[in-house]
Amino acid sequence: MFERIDMFERINGGAALRLDFEGRTIEARAGDSVAAALLAAGVLATRRTAVSGAPRGPYCMMGVCFECVVEIDGVGGRQACLVPAADGMHIRRETGARDLV
Amino acid sequence: MTEERDAVATEARDAIVIGAGPAGMAAATLLARHGASVLLLDEQATPGGQIYRGIELASPRLRDVLGPDYRHGAGLTAALRDSGAEFCPQSTVWQVTPEREIWFTRADTSGRISASVVIVAVGAMERPVPVPGWTLPGVMMAGGVQALLKTAALRPAPGEFVLAGAGPLLWLVAAQCLAAGSRPAAVLDTNTGAAQLAALRLLPRGLRGAGWRYLAKGLTAMAAVQRAGVPIHRAAHDLTIEAADGTACAIRFAAGGSQHRIATRLVALHEGVIPAQQMTRAIGCEHEWDAAARCFRPTADASGWTSVPGVLVAGDAAGIGGARAAEHAGRLAALAALHRLGRLDAAARDRLAAPERQALASHRALRPFLDALYAPPAAILTPADDVAVCRCEEVTAGAIRAAVRQGCLGPNQAKAFLRAGMGPCQGRMCGPVVSEIIAAERGVSVAETGFLRIRPPIKPITLGELAALEPGPVLL
Numbered sequence: 150m151f152e153r154i155d156m157f158e159r160i161n162g163g164a165a166l167r168l169d170f171e172g173r174t175i176e177a178r179a180g181d182s183v184a185a186a187l188l189a190a191g192v193l194a195t196r197r198t199a200v201s202g203a204p205r206g207p208y209c210m211m212g213v214c215f216e217c218v219v220e221i222d223g224v225g226g227r228q229a230c231l232v233p234a235a236d237g238m239h240i241r242r243e244t245g246a247r248d249l250v
Numbered sequence: 251m252t253e254e255r256d257a258v259a260t261e262a263r264d265a266i267v268i269g270a271g272p273a274g275m276a277a278a279t280l281l282a283r284h285g286a287s288v289l290l291l292d293e294q295a296t297p298g299g300q301i302y303r304g305i306e307l308a309s310p311r312l313r314d315v316l317g318p319d320y321r322h323g324a325g326l327t328a329a330l331r332d333s334g335a336e337f338c339p340q341s342t343v344w345q346v347t348p349e350r351e352i353w354f355t356r357a358d359t360s361g362r363i364s365a366s367v368v369i370v371a372v373g374a375m376e377r378p379v380p381v382p383g384w385t386l387p388g389v390m391m392a393g394g395v396q397a398l399l400k401t402a403a404l405r406p407a408p409g410e411f412v413l414a415g416a417g418p419l420l421w422l423v424a425a426q427c428l429a430a431g432s433r434p435a436a437v438l439d440t441n442t443g444a445a446q447l448a449a450l451r452l453l454p455r456g457l458r459g460a461g462w463r464y465l466a467k468g469l470t471a472m473a474a475v476q477r478a479g480v481p482i483h484r485a486a487h488d489l490t491i492e493a494a495d496g497t498a499c500a501i502r503f504a505a506g507g508s509q510h511r512i513a514t515r516l517v518a519l520h521e522g523v524i525p526a527q528q529m530t531r532a533i534g535c536e537h538e539w540d541a542a543a544r545c546f547r548p549t550a551d552a553s554g555w556t557s558v559p560g561v562l563v564a565g566d567a568a569g570i571g572g573a574r575a576a577e578h579a580g581r582l583a584a585l586a587a588l589h590r591l592g593r594l595d596a597a598a599r600d601r602l603a604a605p606e607r608q609a610l611a612s613h614r615a616l617r618p619f620l621d622a623l624y625a626p627p628a629a630i631l632t633p634a635d636d637v638a639v640c641r642c643e644e645v646t647a648g649a650i651r652a653a654v655r656q657g658c659l660g661p662n663q664a665k666a667f668l669r670a671g672m673g674p675c676q677g678r679m680c681g682p683v684v685s686e687i688i689a690a691e692r693g694v695s696v697a698e699t700g701f702l703r704i705r706p707p708i709k710p711i712t713l714g715e716l717a718a719l720e721p722g723p724v725l726l
Contacts, residue, residue: 150388150407150516154430157312157403159304178402180307185402193387193497193515200644204496206387208641210394211300212293213375213526215642215674216385226674226710230397231293233340 151188153178166236177234184210184217184229187240195219195229199246218243258338258361263287264591265584266352266365267335268343268529271299272323272573273565274371275330276580277587282335284588289363290330291341291354297327299373300393301573304401315429316400319467319573326577345706346370346533348558353706353719360715367560367587370533370548371580372526374566377545377626378679379415379519380633383491385641388498392423392520405432411516412501414438414489417624418468420520425471428478436512437475438486438503440521440627449623456619459612460574464620483510487629491517521626525567528678531704533558539697542621543570544631545682546701552607553586554579562586575613578606631686639687640680642673647687654691661685661702674710677702 163178168186177186184207187195194204195217207217210230217229220241229240267278270292278290290297298305302323305313313321330337338356345353351364376391383389392413398404406427413424413434424437457465476482483505492500492511500513524545527537536549536557547569554562564583565576585603588594594602633639635648645668650658653667661677661684664670670684671677677684681702689699 150410151398151404152407154403154405157309157315157399157430159307159309159403163403180304181402185398185404188398189402189404195387198642198644203385203644204387205385205641206497207390208394209376209391210397211375213675213678215678218674224712226712231340231342233295 150191150193153189166234168234168238168240170240171242181234182230183219183221183227183232183234183238183240186234187229194242196242197244202245258289258356258363260361260363263289263363263365265367265369265587266291266363267369267371268346268352269299269371269373269565269567270294270297270337271301271371271373271565271576272326273373273567273576273580273583274299274369275326276577277369277371277564277584278335278337279329279333280581280584281587282333284593286588286591286593288335289365290335290337291343291352292337292339293342295339297330297337297339298323300397302326303397308400312403316426342709343529344709344711346529348534350560355709355711355715358715359718360711362719367562367590369554369583369587370529370561370563370567371565371576372529372567373576374523374570375526375678377521377524378683379521379630380637380639380647380683381489381491381519381630382634382637383493383498384519385638386491386493386498387496388515389491389517389519392420392518395518396423396426399426399430405430406516408432409435410514411518412436412438412512412514413518413520414440414486414501414503415520416441417520417522418464418620419523421468421471421475423518423520424480425474428474428480433478434480435514436481436483438483438489438501438505440486440489441624442485442627445623445625448625449619452619452622456616459615461615464616487627521630522624523566523570524682525569527701528676528704528708530556530563530567531701532706532708533561535561535563537701539695540569542618544626552582554583555586560590571610571614571617575610578610578613581606582610631683632690633683639683640668640670640673642675642679643669645670645680650684650687651691654688658688659692660688660700664688665702671702676704676708
């Protein structure tokens, strides 16, 4: 759905990163948000809602809509569009209601 | 040189500026140049806000694609870096008290700092576009698609996306995607002839100052899309996004007297922008209904002073004016703050403010025309019963109408009835629509219906982050 344009790469290079998304290795570039990395890897649905279990994905990309919340390195409720991707990050979808403890 | 320290001293500042877009950057830069201690907080990793997002690291080629108005931001970030203002990135402000105490989270730790003056420069958000299927993965806001271009060198796959809606940003994103080598499958323009007619009388006054340049920019973007042979469907309505396997697969709509369907996995929606009100509401600032722009905005005077002493609002957060207007509004707010801080006498403040006010008016000249031209269609202000309005809690427009019939008078009661506005986004996406629906059902104005009461924390924080709040002297 999205494709990387190499000639638009950041002036500082954008080193290659590897993230783990639910057991699958995805490539990212330094400077990507986690949401951008997921979209670049073709992951559209990044969570399921707590109410009906419907799939949702990044929508606003600016921290407003909370649709892109994922679990990052065991911490839930992270806004993927605001968290910079880092090498070795473990990302999981959130499904259903969150545990309180 | 601006310092980006890991540790942020918690001593009180003269001024804290929230949001590093054009208004916030210009305000912080001017405050620092006049010797005030100023802390600029922003959620992103680099300054620029949404409009100049990624500007510091954008390649020359990308800057060319995004155009000269984007490049302008490089001057603002450079001036900020040079000013001595303290810039604290990746910081989420989740509470500002009326006593001007700022509570924020950074790198899993929380802190609070107080300031004599607070400048809220949190900008705008895209107006929610609740059409059937808008919650599907593969449906994004046009600004979200643009953010991927600005920050991640990602373009939509050529020929495999549709832009739908109205407003300057829709055409700008279409033109920028074309410049980036990615042709939209179609542009669905929801603007109507009636709106164009209504706007026409405002055009002559709108061309004053810098107004004509904005008009020229818009017409240039539209012409580029047309010249590229992108199918443009005018006066498109009844938009519905279809799903296959839980993600978007097509968009259906009516235009030119017939029904259409375009297969696409990416739909970018846009129906204009509105002030981000969460912060000013949580502080307790008074807000007013802007009938022309069809949104609430904080009540503020010409300098940006809100109803809460010591709290200024600047830029699009005070009412949509665009990036260049925001820059001048940011400087006006800074001058007002410097006077309050005793660093500028009234005469110096007014002398420095005069050219900023003039420039602000010039950059805002076309706004009444744009507000009338791009008045949001009724279909998204008060959507059909089966459309999800509150995305978080999955509350439909029909459920809200049913609640009104049961006696629900306003959006805050709707929370109790339905949980609309009580999910993670805290009503950012549904709030404007819930108010519109209730107002229409009750036959009263949106101004009278009011808006959700916003309470801190305005961003979710963990108990760990809360617990990390110690009375100690240093954060992180």
